[in-house]
Amino acid sequence: MAPNLTQVTRIGMVNAYLVGEADGLTLVDTTLPRSAKAILKAAAGLGAPIVRIVLTHAHGDHIGSLDELAGQLPGVEVLTSARDARLMAGDKTLDPGEEKGKLRGGYPGARTRPARLLAAGERVGSLEVVAAPGHTPGQIALLDTRDRTLICADAYSTLGGVATTARVTPRFPLPGLATWHRPTALETARALRTLEPARLAPGHGKVVDAPLPAMDAAIARAAG
Numbered sequence: 023m024a025p026n027l028t029q030v031t032r033i034g035m036v037n038a039y040l041v042g043e044a045d046g047l048t049l050v051d052t053t054l055p056r057s058a059k060a061i062l063k064a065a066a067g068l069g070a071p072i073v074r075i076v077l078t079h080a081h082g083d084h085i086g087s088l089d090e091l092a093g094q095l096p097g098v099e100v101l102t103s104a105r106d107a108r109l110m111a112g113d114k115t116l117d118p119g120e121e122k123g124k125l126r127g128g129y130p131g132a133r134t135r136p137a138r139l140l141a142a143g144e145r146v147g148s149l150e151v152v153a154a155p156g157h158t159p160g161q162i163a164l165l166d167t168r169d170r171t172l173i174c175a176d177a178y179s180t181l182g183g184v185a186t187t188a189r190v191t192p193r194f195p196l197p198g199l200a201t202w203h204r205p206t207a208l209e210t211a212r213a214l215r216t217l218e219p220a221r222l223a224p225g226h227g228k229v230v231d232a233p234l235p236a237m238d239a240a241i242a243r244a245a246g
């Protein structure tokens with residue numbers, strides 16, 4: 023496991039990450055509802071405050087405890103992509119060009135509004151924002167520039183083996199079934215592979231070190 027990364031897993035299959043920074047912790051995703059206590063306990067164990075929350079995308083198993091956490095962390099900065107912020111606010115209309123796919127999976131929305139909207143190439147502490155559309159229209163991944171850990175959201179899952187969400191995987195079909203547009207998800211899977219991550223930290227499944235051969239195999243399966 024990377025020294026700056028702590029995985030918090032709920033019900034054995036839904037992940038959030040605590041990323042250590044000089045000024046405290048960045049929480050990436052909030053998992054399911056009623057997970058604030060577990061996440062705050064993990065942060066307390068690291069002896070640092072959560073100073074910001076980044077949401078990779080607007081699905082309910084990623085933003086589920088956002089309101090609860092924001093309520094318990096006064097002053098915490100909330101960040102997500104402009105596109106998925108609109109989904110988080112409850113607006114499920116598609117932008118021009120997005121009608122090629124259909125929104126799938128649960129978008130419960132949240133009361134908390136992001137303070138800052140992220141675009142690809144921006145930085146959040148040590149994390150570089152990488153566009154990762156396909157699973158949702160505005161999904162983002164986050165590359166830790168210190169050690170090339172890639173928090174890949176639901177662009178890849180590692181539960182039951184490394185897989186893209188460009189294809190429904192029988193062993194863990196949920197992220198594939200909740201994917202908006204599979205060809206775009208496949209393009210994203212390829213783009214993330216070109217970043218040559220040292221480890222893959224997905225929304226679902228364990229953290230995988232040296233993931234490039236497994237990513238190549240997953241892309242080949244999805245493309246085949």
Ligand SMILES: [Zn+2]
Nearest residue numbers: 081157176200
């Ligand atoms: Zn998702």
